[in-house]
Amino acid sequence: MSFSLRQLRHFICIAEHQNISSAARELFLSQPALSTSIVQLEEELGLQLLIRHHARGVSLTPAGNTFLAQARSLVAHAEEVASTGRALGESAQGILEVGCFWTLSPFFLPGLLVLARERHPELEIKVSEGPLNELQKLLHNGNIEMALLYDIDLDPTLARLPLATVKPHVLLPASHPMANRASLSLKSLRDEPFILLDLPHSRDYFLGFFGKLGFQPRVRHRSQSFELVRGLVASGEGYGILNLQPASQQTYDGGKVKCLPIRERMPSLSVVLGHPAGLRQTGRAQAFMRCCQEYFKTTAQSQSV
Amino acid sequence: MSFSLRQLRHFICIAEHQNISSAARELFLSQPALSTSIVQLEEELGLQLLIRHHARGVSLTPAGNTFLAQARSLVAHAEEVASTGRALGESAQGILEVGCFWTLSPFFLPGLLVLARERHPELEIKVSEGPLNELQKLLHNGNIEMALLYDIDLDPTLARLPLATVKPHVLLPASHPMANRASLSLKSLRDEPFILLDLPHSRDYFLGFFGKLGFQPRVRHRSQSFELVRGLVASGEGYGILNLQPASQQTYDGGKVKCLPIRERMPSLSVVLGHPAGLRQTGRAQAFMRCCQEYFKTTAQSQSV
DNA sequence: GAATTAGATAGATTTTTTTTATGTCATTTT
DNA sequence: AAAATGACATAAAAAAAATCTATCTAATTC
Missing domain, CATH: 3.40.190.10 (Periplasmic binding protein-like II)
Structure with a gap:
């Protein structure tokens, strides 16, 4: 169909070495593998990229020179996408979508968001407030990654991280x-x-x-x-x-x-962080989780048992 | 090592369909093929892109949404590179490097370049003038794609397109x-x-x-x-x-x-367009060739036999 | 509760990529 | 001038990747 990033990387490396054999060594490939790879690229483009010199390596055609610049820029772009993609999975920056059960929000969110900003200034948190069933729908659809909820009548497919219990x-x-x-x-x-x-x-x-x-x-x-x-x-x-x-x-x-x-022993309510079970958390989500645990371990406990 | 453009195209198509099976149909792939392709992409990024709903397709995680934008931009970039690459091989635009034997240039280049500009306004022609051996070196190294030469003592590996004969x-x-x-x-x-x-x-x-x-x-x-x-x-x-x-x-x-x-019959000189034999010509080069033939068939012949 | 929809998994198959082995052609050395 | 070397091409074999067919499972709908 079209060229691959692999082929472009091969081409760039050859262009840098002006020599297929030594480029192959750098790429941990055999010389014929690289040779055919580049032939295929040329066929796919319908364009001669290299001029082969007997016993003296290769050089670029004018068209090859032009294409080299394009190839470099595309590969660089790909590198960038890869790293931001990986960052999405690993680091605590970017936008994190969370939910909060609406009677909980005025009690905990202000402090929690301040703490989160302190710990991860690069993390932008967007909160959706609502009733339980709506939050669960958002969790399932992936609109939010986690939600601050009461552990009551929760969808059993949700995983819960207990944060605090509040007595009536x-x-x-x-x-x-x-x-x-x-x-x-x-x-x-x-x-x-x-x-x-x-x-x-x-x-x-x-x-x-x-x-x-x-x-x-x-x-x-x-x-x-x-x-x-x-x-x-x-x-x-x-x-x-x-x-x-x-x-x-x-x-x-x-x-x-x-x-x-209340003097009688009545069931407490647990405040939990709910998230879809079995789903790998993003780095952002994990960072926010740690903030919640920290927050409820200190501030919140004294405030509202 | 890293994701492929193929995987990104798969991901984009799935994101558009919110459904792996129908995306597979559009891509002329089986559902399992697409399913595993995207799982691999997720593993490579270390990032959950999709949320699978039983019997109701898939939706994007917030991270998936972010990554989708990146993937789209990279694939678009690749499309662009592909089309300019193909254009280099097929169309008459861009920069064409030609050579000209230095005693020929003042006679033919002015008219030839004007004609070329008329026929292909998007084609930029850069001329290197010099003695034969230098031009042949440039041809071999791919610095120029073709050269206007006298057909005298030419490297036999060069292909020649006869343009005119000039008598002494x-x-x-x-x-x-x-x-x-x-x-x-x-x-x-x-x-x-x-x-x-x-x-x-x-x-x-x-x-x-x-x-x-x-x-x-x-x-x-x-x-x-x-x-x-x-x-x-x-x-x-x-x-x-x-x-x-x-x-x-x-x-x-x-x-x-x-x-x-001269009254005696003396050997004429041929003016030819020389180019490396067996090398596929770029579209630009072919366009320039046609201009040369046209030019010498009309203007030049009358001017200098 | 049966039929349907949509994804996942497993094994077989095809396609692509890579390797090993060999050939050719210039260039360099003897 | 002959031999050795460097560098690319080609062909057949092997390995890896991608895809397919068939089957399974979980929700949803009728």
Whole structure:
């Protein structure tokens, strides 16, 4: 069909040596192999590249000279593509696409991205936020290489790197009589109205708590918004349960909530980095993974257990 | 060692189809062939390019996407090199290196180069002038592809394309008593002094005339310069013999010469286009050849027989 | 739950590349 | 002038690479 890079490399080497035999030595080839290789190249181009001198090597035809420059530039280009290709697999530079489950992002991404910039200034990270199923689709299609997720109802084909576990906490209005205790039993809230964070997976997770305790909560409100749950709690509409807690007790509308550990032993949630199993990670992805581990080992742990 | 252009073409086609099987059909390959080809490419780069979906084709990893752009650009570059390479062999554009024997050049090159420019405006012609042996060396080394020469003592490995034959003429001072004849016998000049153009091959050629006639000329001057021969003739130092005649009878120093056909049948000189035998001609060279034939068939013939 | 789609794998086959052995033609040395 | 040397070409054999056929498996669709 067309010439190969191999043939061009052969031609360049011959042109440099002005001698097929010594070029063959440099290329660790036999002289006839190189000789036929170049004949084929000439036939493919329909162009005489070399003039053969008996007992005195070869020289380039004018056309061969012109073609040599082209060949050199193409081979150099190929070298470049090869090295950037390999770099894509090995080094931590370029663009890394990651995903983040949307209730996690405001808690961890700011710090994580700052750390990543510190560790790998050449690494540009693009984050897609969204619900679990959308992130999983992105992972499968290869739009993102990894995602920060809760390890709950995850596609079993996803590999997980555990980063932290976050325990559930009870949320009470600051004015609530039990708001200043060190911890709280869920049972003691049996008769109080409950504000449920009603998202696809969190729903079952939170309601599952009560099954274990043997009673059903009085659900007064269901909200898909993390902040609305806090706001409703602060305004005295009921108690809430959430795993992550903002640094401030203030709600968006100025109310105040208190956050208490649950005395009963309830299942924690794991925050993980999910990625398609069996897929070789790019160097960028590996670099980001290490950043996540570092970040959660230090900062995050103290912040939100 | 490194990837091949073939692999890159495969990868690009797969990326366009998002599907190995249909890409294989387009490439007239079997699906397994393409599948393994791309696996090898991935291994060579140490980089996952594709994500395989069961029953739904493939998609690109982010790294694959980046690499795709590089692959496209390299393949495009290769296409370009291929086409310019082929053009070097087939079309009449680019630089053509020719040689010209130095006494021929002022007579034919101006008209020839104008004609060539008319016929092939994209063809740039570079001329090397010199003596025969130098031109033959250039031909052998491939520095020039063809040369305009006299067919005299040529290297037998050179192929020749005859363009014209030029007959010898006698040169007399305009004031000479026989200067207005229509033609002249060399014998009638037996006792007059002779001015010899003393160049490697012309020397033997001209002196050979007298051998045939059975006498030796009285050589008064030998000159390596065509114009000096004319000047010496004009100033009355003797008669000369030359094949080609300038349009003007004037010499450089203002003298005047007359030029008469020789009555005896003397060997003519052939003007030929010489080129290394058995070497495939480039398209440029062929185009130039055709120009030479056209030029000598029309203009030149009338000008200088 | 059967049929379909799309990729992977294995063994056989074809094509391409390379090697070994040999030939030829200039050039250099004896 | 003859022999030795250097350098390329050619041919047959061997090795390596690419491709094919057939078969298998996992999701998806009907």
